[in-house]
Amino acid sequence: MSDKDKKQIVEEFKEEMKATSDTGTGHYNLAMTYLGERDFEAAEKELRLAIQEEPELAEAYVQLGGIAMYRGDLDSCMSYNKMAADIRPRFAVPHGNMGFVHLQKQDVDKAIASFRKALSFDPGFLQARTSLGAAYLMQGDATACLEECTKVVTKEPKFGPAWNNIGLAHLELGDKAKAREAFDKALASGYDVPEQLLQEARD
Template sequence: MKKHADYGPKSVAALKAALQDNPDSATLLYNLGVSLVAERNLDEAQKAFEEALALEPGIAEAYVQLGGLAMHRGDLDECLKMNRKATEVRPRFAVPWGNIGFVHMQQQNPDKAVKALKKAISLDPQFIQAHTTLGSAYLALGDPDGCIMQCSKAIEIEPMFGPAYNNIGLAYLEKGEPKKALIYFDKAVETGFDVESQVLAEISQYR
């Protein structure tokens, strides 16, 4: 399977010119889609990814991109469907498994999220978003210690990843340890993460 990627920033105009000479290049169409997303031209991007897949149905990244566009529209079911297609095309691609876990969390299905996120991490142990979302799933399932353990792994990989500090803070609040929680919320804020104002108000008394 060929790897499809956006090889550095290419202008939409340059890619469209290249497609004039090579209209059946799925890779050029995929890269055009990526550049159109970067320019926030989402309708044209959708069309480019769909045309790329019509030419070469094995481009897993194009399904992931279509899933992202569906998420942007608020269509979680379509996002789930596109990422599942990506896993069918390339089962060992971690990104769609992580996205599937994220969508399950948005749909209040933490049990299903855990399964998909564990799969993502087994394929890419450095996948910090998957570690952090798995931490959120454990917290939703009433396992704050599991959340702390998983989000600590994310911080080991990326020490300035705010969402992981925020999750650990929430887990310590759940455990009834607000002073410990405060340390992690402060760290989350330090990374630029927006901790919910009601949480900051709740823990301010423990300073």
């Protein structure tokens, strides 16, 4: 299928969504189409309309949080995800996102608490478990990082960020051979391991 054909399909889908966007779900679906095109302003407009129609649509708040994160607005990202979690307390994604914001702010203890909460609701949430491993590593606990990230790659062997964390943990523990092996697997999965880390594992 040519790029022109793909674009036409997207445009037709957008028109179809616009015709049914008088509900919160309709606006949300249209917003997701715009997000796929990286048209964040249009997506934000539709997400706000979705919330007007369906104030309890937790997923819309999560997506607004994602847009805020893309713009570097950590406080707004946190606020939107808190709203989503208040609406659906057992919704794992906003808890994981709040953990990521805490990590960005170097508040590791709060990050760990958020990731653990997310995983209590969805043990298969690979991004949250990988980020929990990263948080443990930031705390200086490379062994705990290995434990969490090994669970991830056992379930999804090509999950690059987890392999990268495993490599970092092995470096921290002084095992450069295992670090190289983990970084190689991260690279094979398409993850961009920094050259500095690769060099450190080779030296």
